[in-house]
Amino acid sequence: MEKFDVAVVGLGAFGSATVWQAARKGAKVIGFEQFEFGHVHGASHDTSRIVRTSYDAPQYVALAKSAYREWRELEQCAGVKLLTVTGGVVLFTNDRPSSSSSVKATDYTASLEANNVPYELLTAQQAKNRWPQFGLSENADVVYTADTGIAHAAKSVMTMQFMARTHGAVLKENTSVIEVVPLAGPDKGVLVKTAQGTFQANKVVLAADAWTNKLLAPLGVHIPLQIMQEQVTYFKPADPAAFEPGNFPVWIAFTEGKTFYGFPTFGEPTIKAARDSSENLMTPEQRTYAHSPELLHELTTFMGGLVPSHRLESLRTVTCQYAITPDRQFVLGPLENHPDIIVGLGAGHGFKFAPVIGRVMAELAINGKTTEDISNFGIPPSQPSLLQGKL
Incomplete structure (x- = not known):
């Protein structure tokens, strides 16, 4: 039986990043994917994902800063452009009574300041002066970060797999893992x-x-995981030029206890938008791959208020799968009773962190420790929730 230093089960964003990072460190690596490479059954397919440092928990901001360095390293090593920096805003409508559980602009600004990340805190009018497409209530707060942008999802996963192979990793598709069995003995x-x-x-x-x-x-x-089918919709604006990068930012909006997010045009004259964590619960075996008309109607209504002077036509809706921990914290680290088995879970907002999470997993597997702070991401998660705004 051939023996490897590191085996990785699952070759989505986290798994593909891990085989790349472990192989480039000189480890003998094998990776297993139960479906074909680039499949649509998980959460790493399609085109765009948000990359950003703006989070309401300092630990995530610090990890995001490390992720940006790893993204640049991946682009340089592969000779492929994967990130498109557009700038981005987080919108707080302030249309619900304040509570201890609601996310606030000050949570974001405090986390950014703690990590020395530049930002701008804008009023609604200042934001509309810069991006007149937005329709914002006068009491809205807006946090802008210039480093926010877009990662090409499918291309990024494919690039990490390619780079892993250049360092000798063996990657197997259509290979289901039935069981992992810890061995005893020396x-x-x-x-x-x-x-x-x-x-x-x-x-x-x-x-x-x-x-x-x-x-x-x-x-x-x-x-504890909640498994759900999520969906994103591509809208055709009547005036696509108004939503090109440079004219329109990546955005996240907190409103009426819900979170929505979206993109400028990216590779085609459409804008992509979605609601985050709609709790459309279903297991992988139950997935329909058909979008919810109710969620599409909710999103279309929201978009009509977000960009009220621009007519949007819904073109297509794509589904994906979320696996969410109760407090949306990452789960990163070895099992207590089986330390040779390491778990990496992104809780539905991990793609932007993939290159650094891959390095964390590789360091844990090869060195037994990591240089990143993952102290709040134990198994099972035991820390109180630090994160309200997650995408």
Whole structure:
């Protein structure tokens, strides 16, 4: 039986980043994907994802700063442009009574200041002067960060897989992992049982997202996860030029207890928008891959208020899958009773962090420790929620 230093289960964004980062460190790496590469069954397909440092928890801002460095390293090594910096705003409508659980502009500005990230705090009028497309209530607050932008999702995953192979990683698609079995004895390690045979590795990284608990169950471990089908919609504006990068930012909006987000045009004359975490609950086996007309109507109504002077035509809606922890915290680290098995979960807002999470997973697997602060991301998550605004 061929033995590997690191085996990675799941080759979405986190898993692909891990095989790249581990292989470039000189480890002998194998990765398993239960579907075909670039599949649509998880959360790493389609075109765009938001990249940003603006978060309401300092630890995420610090991790995002590290992620930007890793994105630049990936682009430089691969010779491929993956990020498009557009600038971005977080909109707070202030249309609900303030409460201890509601996210506030000051949460964001405090986290950014703690990490020395430049930002602008704008009034609604100042924001509308800069981006007249927006329709904002007069009491809205707006946090602008110039480093916000877009990562090309499918291209980024493909690039990380390609770079992993250039460093000797073996990547297997259409290879379902049936079980991971920790070994006893002086050598320890883990057996990875698949439909195509059994493999051995010193460390195994589970980047299986919604399928994580199926692999953890035989080990007596369960991470509380809500699995849901989410959807994004592409709208055709009557005037696409008004929404080109440079004329319109990436945006996130907190309103009436819900979170919406969207993009300027990116590769086509459409703008993409969605509601975050709509709680359209269904397991991978229950997924319909058909969008919810009710959620589409809700989004279309919201967009009509966000850009009221621009007619939008709904063109297509694409579904994806979320696996969310109760407080939306990441889960990163080894199992307490089986330290050779390491879990990486992004809780539905991890794509922007993928290159640095891959490095964290690689460092844990190869060195047993990481240079990043992941102290709040234990298994199972035990810290109080630090994060209200997540995408």
